[in-house]
Amino acid sequence: MIRLRGVEKKYRRGVEEVRALRSVDLDIQIGDFAAVIGPSGAGKTTLLHILGCLDLPSGGEFDFDGVRVNKMRESELVTLRRKKIGFIFQQFYLIPGLSVLDNIALPLLFSKDKGANGRGAKDRVTELARMVGLGKRMHHVPAQLSGGEMQRTAIARALVNSPELILADEPTGNLDSANSKKIFDILHQLHQNGLTVIMITHNQELAARADRMIRIKDGMIEV
Amino acid sequence: MSGIFNLSVQNLLRHRTRSFLTMLGIAAAVGVLFSVFSFNRGFEEGLARELQATGLHFMVTPAGCPHEVASLVLHGSVTPNYLDTGVMETIRNIVGVNLATPILVAQLPNPDRQRVDLIYGVDTNLLPRIKPEWEISGNMPSGPYEILLGYNLAKRDNIEPGAEFRYPNLDTTLTVSGIIGQTYSQDDVFVFMPIATAQRLMDKPNGATAIGVKVDRPEQMETIIGELRAARSDLQVITMNQVMNAATSIAASAKSLSLAIALVALIIGAVGVMNSIMMAVFERSQEIGMMRAIGASRWNVFRVILQETVILTVIGGVIGIIIAMLGGRLIETFIRQVMPYVPSGDMLRFDPALAAAAVVFAVVIGLKAGLYPAWKASRINPIEAIKG
Numbered sequence: 373m374i375r376l377r378g379v380e381k382k383y384r385r386g387v388e389e390v391r392a393l394r395s396v397d398l399d400i401q402i403g404d405f406a407a408v409i410g411p412s413g414a415g416k417t418t419l420l421h422i423l424g425c426l427d428l429p430s431g432g433e434f435d436f437d438g439v440r441v442n443k444m445r446e447s448e449l450v451t452l453r454r455k456k457i458g459f460i461f462q463q464f465y466l467i468p469g470l471s472v473l474d475n476i477a478l479p480l481l482f483s484k485d486k487g488a489n490g491r492g493a494k495d496r497v498t499e500l501a502r503m504v505g506l507g508k509r510m511h512h513v514p515a516q517l518s519g520g521e522m523q524r525t526a527i528a529r530a531l532v533n534s535p536e537l538i539l540a541d542e543p544t545g546n547l548d549s550a551n552s553k554k555i556f557d558i559l560h561q562l563h564q565n566g567l568t569v570i571m572i573t574h575n576q577e578l579a580a581r582a583d584r585m586i587r588i589k590d591g592m593i594e595v
Numbered sequence: 596m597s598g599i600f601n602l603s604v605q606n607l608l609r610h611r612t613r614s615f616l617t618m619l620g621i622a623a624a625v626g627v628l629f630s631v632f633s634f635n636r637g638f639e640e641g642l643a644r645e646l647q648a649t650g651l652h653f654m655v656t657p658a659g660c661p662h663e664v665a666s667l668v669l670h671g672s673v674t675p676n677y678l679d680t681g682v683m684e685t686i687r688n689i690v691g692v693n694l695a696t697p698i699l700v701a702q703l704p705n706p707d708r709q710r711v712d713l714i715y716g717v718d719t720n721l722l723p724r725i726k727p728e729w730e731i732s733g734n735m736p737s738g739p740y741e742i743l744l745g746y747n748l749a750k751r752d753n754i755e756p757g758a759e760f761r762y763p764n765l766d767t768t769l770t771v772s773g774i775i776g777q778t779y780s781q782d783d784v785f786v787f788m789p790i791a792t793a794q795r796l797m798d799k800p801n802g803a804t805a806i807g808v809k810v811d812r813p814e815q816m817e818t819i820i821g822e823l824r825a826a827r828s829d830l831q832v833i834t835m836n837q838v839m840n841a842a843t844s845i846a847a848s849a850k851s852l853s854l855a856i857a858l859v860a861l862i863i864g865a866v867g868v869m870n871s872i873m874m875a876v877f878e879r880s881q882e883i884g885m886m887r888a889i890g891a892s893r894w895n896v897f898r899v900i901l902q903e904t905v906i907l908t909v910i911g912g913v914i915g916i917i918i919a920m921l922g923g924r925l926i927e928t929f930i931r932q933v934m935p936y937v938p939s940g941d942m943l944r945f946d947p948a949l950a951a952a953a954v955v956f957a958v959v960i961g962l963k964a965g966l967y968p969a970w971k972a973s974r975i976n977p978i979e980a981i982k983g
């Protein structure tokens with residue numbers, strides 16, 4: 373599904389050049405459940421942003437479903453993100469004024485598909501809310517939710533466009549262990565349903581339960 | 596599920612006070628603009644109606660400033676100049692003149708009623724011809740000491756036909772023979788009386804402040820006025836069109852001044868909107884980064900922000916129109932005080948087309964003010980915004 377060869381990412385910080393990723397080779401197969409671990413500043417988020425087509429590598433090759441991403445235009449990247457990728461963040465990033473249902477439905481507002489906002493969509497959003505255990509919270513706004521509930525809302529939002537790949541950047545970073553476990557279980561369930569899940573985490577215990585660990589240090593993948 | 600519109604509304608509701616104050620800025624500007632245009636329409640209609648009500652084609656007065664004349668004809672302010680008696684003869688001898696009647700308009704203190712009356716001396720026998728639309732309760736004056744009262748005057752003091760009027764410099768008592776029905780013109784505030792009585796009151800036995808002329812056919816007016824000018828050079832002829840133009844040009848300058856003020860208010864309002872939306876964009880840059888990550892294009896982000904701006908300005912515009920309609924009376928009072936001549940009757944009328952134009956205008960302001968913040972928002976780099 374994903375193939376990285378010699379991928380480089382360089383940032384400019386003033387005159388200094390930061391090599392956030394150095395010659396990264398990585399393959400992700402459909403249905404993988406991978407945990408990305410490594411010390412702070414190692415390049416985990418950078419890697420995830422590249423995998424999520426939010427950022428382009430400075431060098432090397434990046435293929436997504438057999439298509440070369442490196443030279444894609446912005447509009448093509450948008451379509452790829454919209455159709456194939458679901459993002460989950462440490463800070464949830466829910467819209468305060470919107471209900472759980474409306475937050476889950478947010479990506480549909482940007483979808484070009486006919487019927488993305490129709491009757492069927494409503495059923496689908498409700499179904500997703502139930503699936504993440506928010507059946508009784510559908511009309512609440514984020515301020516009325518616990519951290520775990522917020523992150524579950526965000527997971528449902530990541531799923532609404534039926535992506536192939538779920539990318540989560542420290543999804544449990546702001547949660548206690550009980551809630552972390554719940555989130556992990558949901559991600560694990562998604563993997564069992566056939567989705568590809570890549571999750572950055574500092575939680576060794578959770579990382580150990582993933583099918584695969586990707587260790588990064590100083591921008592390089594350790595084998 | 597409620598769509599992008601709801602998203603924009605919820606975003607605006609996050610900072611209620613800020614959004615509301617920004618809206619008020621736009622409301623003020625749109626309200627002033629709306630009032631200026633409503634007022635202008637009411638003004639011109641009122642003026643035309645009032646000039647029609649004089650029933651005469653032109654006025655002959657002693658030479659003087661045209662504004663003074665306009666003001667005399669319409670407002671009844673005192674001009675010190677009186678015409679001499681020979682003028683009447685000259686005018687009556689011109690072919691095509693249907694009627695020439697001396698008019699004496701003056702202000703006269705009325706201590707009985709503790710005010711200053713506006714008196715209008717005219718040949719009362721001619722009134723049915725020059726004021727055919729009057730509806731009189733009571734009778735037309737039939738003797739030298741009978742007078743007619745304008746509607747407002749009679750209403751204010753609750754005067755009925757048959758009441759008596761006294762002025763200190765006249766030993767005879769005047770009787771109100773009739774009250775004129777409401778005309779919504781200046782006729783509503785005058786005391787109409789036979790010209791001879793007015794001349795006695797003002798102590799000007801043959802005096803007239805103007806001569807009103809009605810011609811047989813309006814097309815002949817030019818020729819008749821030409822002849823009159825050839826005969827007498829010390830006279831001023833003022834047609835009703837000129838009165839209209841003079842009053843309208845005063846109104847026009849007042850209008851351009853108010854427009855200038857409204858435009859300044861508008862620019863300030865629009866900058867306020869831009870600033871407020873800009874702040875909102877900065878505060879929400881993480882959220883905007885998130886939206887980009889979950890599939891929003893630059894254009895999607897641009898539209899959300901632009902839509903927020905337009906919602907803000909349109910609501911502001913609608914509030915402005917409502918305030919203008921409610922506060923219109925106050926503005927009208929103010930205008931009556933600052934303008935030399937204002938027709939009586941309602942000047943502010945609600946015009947749906949004008950209101951629609953004002954709303955469209957608010958949309959345009961929103962589009963312009965939102966352009967830069969929306970562009971800025973669309974350029975937010977998602978990876979900078981959502982560093983994990």
Ligand SMILES: Nc1ncnc2c1ncn2[C@@H]1O[C@H](COP(=O)(O)OP(=O)(O)OP(=O)(O)O)[C@@H](O)[C@H]1O
Nearest residue numbers: 383384385390392411412413414415416417418983
């Ligand atoms: N936009 C940027 N400009 C300059 N340097 C950057 C930028 N983004 C990341 N970096 C640098 O790249 C390196 C990798 O950063 P990255 O965010 O990928 O680390 P991380 O592994 O996610 O760390 P953490 O666990 O703290 O989130 C760091 O040295 C960081 O300072």
Ligand SMILES: [Mg+2]
Nearest residue numbers: 416417982983
């Ligand atoms: Mg990180």
